[in-house]
Structures are given as structure tokens and as C-alpha cells.
Amino acid sequence: MAKITYLEANGREHVVDVCAGLTVMEGARNHGVPGILADCGGNCACGTCRVYIDEPWLAKAGEASEVEAATIEAQEDAGPGKRLSCQIKVADELDGLVVRMPETQC
Amino acid sequence: MQALAELDLPYLPVETEEFAADPVRYFNAAKVQHPWIAESDIGFFIHEYTAIRELLLQDDKMRPAYDGIIEQMGARGTPWGRFTEEQLISLPAEKHRFLRDTFAAKFTPRFANQLRPMMRQTISELLDEWTPSGRMDFEEMASYFPISNMFTLVGAPREEIPAIRSSLETLGLAFSMDKNRLPEIHEAYERLEDLVQRLIANRRANPEAGNPDDLLALLINTGDEGNVDPRQLADLIIFFFIAGYDTSKNVLTYAMFKMLDRPDIYERCGADHEYCRKVVEESLRYFNPGSVPRFAAEDIVFRDVLLPKDTMLWFTLNISGHDPGTFEDPERFDPDRPIAPEKRQIAFSLGKHMCLGQYIARAQLQEALHLIPQRIRNPRLAGEYGWRPYPGAWGLKGLPIEFTPA
Structure with missing residues (x-):
């Protein structure tokens, strides 16, 4: 179980407990956190579950696969630490993770 | 909780030419009687945008119904x-995930x-x-665009x-649920299968003759690495052709059709490459060929209505926008x-099952x-x-235009 903070672009914060083994996207969806669409249901195909992760957490979240990197690079919002939340598996070491959501998932 | 049989559902004559010419009118009329589901001779139609979204994301409770289509x-x-x-x-699910990944x-x-x-070329x-004659059937011209791109991608x-285009035209009508088309469907499929088997065999026999970075090479190589069955490899390439033909062609044709009345949008497209991206998204909202x-796969309770296991459901992506x-103001093209x-x-x-080729389709349309x-x-x-049969692959049949060549 890990406590994850989802930060909307407007600053609104959602702190939820997510079971290990789920993805960060599933944690948001299961708790009704707005701002993550996940149109493809977590198959790394749509790019609508984007989040930003700050430097200290990046290594713990694991590296983006080639497919993930090639999917998110085309999205208009840019910046370091961009990941697809459906590709980040929750584990105990992610307890305390903060993910920031973009203004829009369009 | 209500049973489907207890609901007084609107009936949709989806197989008729009148329906294919204006499904939105029928669905809007159906909404008055029931907001999100209607019945037909080939199954139930889910037609409200939010109902489609909420149900389609419950993948684990449904299974693709292509066996039902083949049965019918x-x-x-x-x-x-x-x-x-x-x-x-x-x-x-497991095999699908493996191949897709x-x-x-x-x-x-x-x-x-x-x-x-390559698309621009x-x-x-x-x-x-x-263009030199100043007249064309735009749909016919548009049909050669995705198929030419696909031929390049697999080195065909x-x-x-022309022969494979003819096959894909026929196979695109397969889900019109018209049994009279079966002989031509079978013939069209055999022609496509023959091409795909030859492509694979030739590339395996002589890999140097093809582009080592093209899609065919990737499919063969990654297929071999993953122990993908030869039958499934061929099926994937056949699927690639079928899925990539009517979809892009029908959307491009309909976008042109809409812009015949909107020269402002049309001219701006020619001047502004980035604006075309917005036109692609609006075109896909306004029209797409998919149902x-x-x-x-199990009893599903949705909005207090029981959809029993094995109920056939059609999700109307094509009119959801x-x-x-x-x-x-959904009828405004903006x-x-x-x-x-x-x-x-x-x-x-x-x-x-979200379309694997969505980014290729968007790029083709934008260019x-x-x-x-x-x-x-x-x-x-x-x-x-005219109109192609509903439910699909739905779209315009023919779009004769005249114009000034440039």
C-alpha cells in the first residue's frame, strides 16, 4: 500500500491509498480522482493519463519503455518528469509519491 | 432493476437505405423514447455518448462479438x-495483450x-x-491514399x-449484415489472404529485397522473436489492411463533403498545417465509420437496467459526436x-481495443x-x-466534385 498524492493543475490535492500491484492510473480511477482519463484502459496507447513526477521520485517510478516515451513525446504539454500513469506500478517504495496532472489530457 | 424486455425500447431499422442516409435523425428520435439504448434486428444499440464511454471502458465485462456477426x-x-x-x-485477453504489446x-x-x-509524397x-481534368469522384481518389501508404509500409x-482496393471495398461492406454479399466477400478475402501470404513468403525467402525497417520486417521479426504463430502473423497483416482502409478513406471523404459548404475552413486548411489538426478532431467527432x-460476457447492470450475458450490443461511435x-449545438461543424x-x-x-492505428490515421488525415x-x-x-450501409463501415458512397486545378 502506498499513499499517493494526485495534484490537479488548479492545485487541488487528492491523497489516496493505492494497493501495491495496481498502477498509478488505476489508483486515480478507483478513487474517482479527476484529471486522468485513461481512454485506452491502461494499454499505453492513448496518452490520456499523463502525470508529472518530481526528480526524487523518478528513479523509483522506473524508466519509461520505448513505446511509452514514443507516445508521450507527441503530447503538447512538455516538461521533465512526464510519464503515463498507467505504466507506473505502485509499490511500497512509492509511498508518499506526488504526481502532478496537466491542465488537460486532450 | 429493469429487464431489457420490460423496457419499451425504440426500434431502429438499421439495415435500410433510409437509415444509412441519416442515422442521426433516427437516433435523436429514439432518444425521446429511451435515452441510451434502442433495439434492432441485429442487436441492441447503445447510442448515448456517456453510456458508450462508461460501458466500453468496462472491458472485462464484455467480449468482441465478431463470432456473433459470423453466426448471423x-x-x-x-x-x-x-x-x-x-x-x-x-x-x-492474454493473447491479445501479447500481440498488441x-x-x-x-x-x-x-x-x-x-x-x-511518405504520406505527403x-x-x-x-x-x-x-486533378488535371477538374472533376473527380473524391471518394475514389481518397481511397487510393491509405491503401498506397499501407502498400509502402509492407513493401507490397x-x-x-487496384485488385486489393477492390477486395477492401467489399470487405468494408461485410458488416452491413447482408448475406447476399457473401460470395463476393469470400472472393475478396481470398485475394487479400493470397497477397499477404506471398508478401510474407517472399520476404522470408529474400529479406534483402525489402526495406529492413518497414512494417513487414518488424512484424515478421518481432513475430518470430515472440513465437507468434504463422497464421496469426498473416492475420495481423490482413487486419492491418482491413482496419486501415475504410476508416481513413471515409473520414477524409466526409471531411471534404462538409467543407464543400465551408470554404473558409477549407482554405484555412490549405494555408495552416496546424489548423488541420483541429479539423481532423472535429471531423472525427462529426463523422466516423465505426460501430x-x-x-x-456476464450479466451487466447499467443505470439500473440488466443487460443479460450474451446480449449483443452495438456501440455507435459513428454518431456519438x-x-x-x-x-x-452538435450539428455545427466547428x-x-x-x-x-x-x-x-x-x-x-x-x-x-482502442484503435492501434489512431496516430497513423490522424497523421494521414492532417497531411x-x-x-x-x-x-x-x-x-x-x-x-x-450515396451512403454505404449501416452499421458499417458506414460513410459516403461516391462524392463527385468539380473544381479548379492548381
Whole structure:
């Protein structure tokens, strides 16, 4: 179980407990956190579950696969630490993770 | 909780020509009687945008219904029937996931962007060929765009484009649920299967003769690495052709049709490549050819209505963008319309079967919408047009135009 903070672009914060083994996207969806669409249901195909992760957490979240990197690079919002939340598996070491959501998932 | 049989559901004559010519009118009338579900002779139709979104994302409760289509068409045991029942989208979850993940690298936005120069060259060559007379069937010209791109991607011999185009035209009508079409469907499928088997055999026998970085090479190599069955490899390439033909062609044709009445949008497309991206998204909201068939894999309770296990459900992606409950003034074609993330067009479906080729389709449409207005000036409707059967692959049949060549 890990406590994850989802930060909307407007600053609104959602702190939820997510079971290990789920993805960060599933944690948001299961708790009704707005701002993550996940149109493809977590198959790394749509790019609508984007989040930003700050430097200290990046290594713990694991590296983006080639497919993930090639999917998110085309999205208009840019910046370091961009990941697809459906590709980040929750584990105990992610307890305390903060993910920031973009203004829009369009 | 209500049973489906207890609901007084509207009936939709989906197989009729009148329906195919204006399904939105029928669905809007149906909404008065029931807001999100209607019945027909081929199953139930889910037509409200939010209902489609909420249900399609419950992948685990449904399964693709292509076996139901084959059953209704009486095509079980035929090569086309086998393919349709075993194609990528119909495979069990684990196998589907494995194959999809295996080939996903060649369907990312990055890969689609790398294909743009090839797409621009293809559409430019088609315009060179088709524009001098100042008249054309736009749909016919548009049909050669995705198929030419697909032939390039798998290194297929270009002289076979007309025959395979004919096959894909026929196979695109397969889900019109008209049994009279079966003989031509079978013939069309055999022709496509023959091409795909030759492509694979030739590339295996002589890999140096092909482009080592093309899609065929990737499919063969990653297929071999993942121990993909030869039958499934061939099916994937057949699926690639079928899935990539009517979809892009029908959307491009309909976008042109809409812009015949909107020269302002058309001319701006020719001048502004980035604006074309917005026109693509609005075109996909306004029109797309897709209806997604599913069976309920278990009893599903949705909005207090029981959808029993094995109920056949059609998800009407094609008219979902006209839902007045979601889209303000839905009949207005407006590429500058603000897009709320939860109200995005859903032409590429949702969930684990979301279209693998969506980025290639978007790139093709954007490139075509930018180059066509530069070569086809002041297009006007120049004759009758018709409609392809509903549920699909739905779209315009023929779009005769006249114009000033440039």
C-alpha cells in the first residue's frame, strides 16, 4: 500500500491509498480522482493519463519503455518528469509519491 | 432493476437505405423514447455518448462479438469467417495483450510522425494524377491514399493496389449484415489472404529485397522473436489492411463533403498545417465509420437496467459526436470548438481495443487536409452521392466534385 498524492493543475490535492500491484492510473480511477482519463484502459496507447513526477521520485517510478516515451513525446504539454500513469506500478517504495496532472489530457 | 424486455425500447431499422442516409435523425428520435439504448434486428444499440464511454471502458465485462456477426451471416467455417472470429481484436485477453504489446512500437505517435514525408509524397502523386481534368469522384481518389501508404509500409507491389482496393471495398461492406454479399466477400478475402501470404513468403525467402525497417520486417521479426504463430502473423497483416482502409478513406471523404459548404475552413486548411489538426478532431467527432459490436460476457447492470450475458450490443461511435446531451449545438461543424477532455471524440473507440492505428490515421488525415486544398481549388458538388450501409463501415458512397486545378 502506498499513499499517493494526485495534484490537479488548479492545485487541488487528492491523497489516496493505492494497493501495491495496481498502477498509478488505476489508483486515480478507483478513487474517482479527476484529471486522468485513461481512454485506452491502461494499454499505453492513448496518452490520456499523463502525470508529472518530481526528480526524487523518478528513479523509483522506473524508466519509461520505448513505446511509452514514443507516445508521450507527441503530447503538447512538455516538461521533465512526464510519464503515463498507467505504466507506473505502485509499490511500497512509492509511498508518499506526488504526481502532478496537466491542465488537460486532450 | 429493469429487464431489457420490460423496457419499451425504440426500434431502429438499421439495415435500410433510409437509415444509412441519416442515422442521426433516427437516433435523436429514439432518444425521446429511451435515452441510451434502442433495439434492432441485429442487436441492441447503445447510442448515448456517456453510456458508450462508461460501458466500453468496462472491458472485462464484455467480449468482441465478431463470432456473433459470423453466426448471423452464416459464414462459420469459411476462410473469411475464421479470420473474423480469430482476428487480433477477437483473441482471448492474454493473447491479445501479447500481440498488441509486441507490435505497439510501430504504431506510436513518433512512428506516425516519421511516416509523414511518405504520406505527403503519396497524396501529392495522387493529386498529380487526379486533378488535371477538374472533376473527380473524391471518394475514389481518397481511397487510393491509405491503401498506397499501407502498400509502402509492407513493401507490397504497387501494381496490385487496384485488385486489393477492390477486395477492401467489399470487405468494408461485410458488416452491413447482408448475406447476399457473401460470395463476393469470400472472393475478396481470398485475394487479400493470397497477397499477404506471398508478401510474407517472399520476404522470408529474400529479406534483402525489402526495406529492413518497414512494417513487414518488424512484424515478421518481432513475430518470430515472440513465437507468434504463422497464421496469426498473416492475420495481423490482413487486419492491418482491413482496419486501415475504410476508416481513413471515409473520414477524409466526409471531411471534404462538409467543407464543400465551408470554404473558409477549407482554405484555412490549405494555408495552416496546424489548423488541420483541429479539423481532423472535429471531423472525427462529426463523422466516423465505426460501430463496435460486443457481447455482454456476464450479466451487466447499467443505470439500473440488466443487460443479460450474451446480449449483443452495438456501440455507435459513428454518431456519438452528435449527442445533444454532451455536445453543444452538435450539428455545427466547428474545428475551433473547445474540447473538454471528458468529451473528446471517441472515433477510435475506448479501452483495450482502442484503435492501434489512431496516430497513423490522424497523421494521414492532417497531411491530406493540408495538401488537398492547395491543389483542388473551389470544389463544388457535381452530382449525386450515396451512403454505404449501416452499421458499417458506414460513410459516403461516391462524392463527385468539380473544381479548379492548381
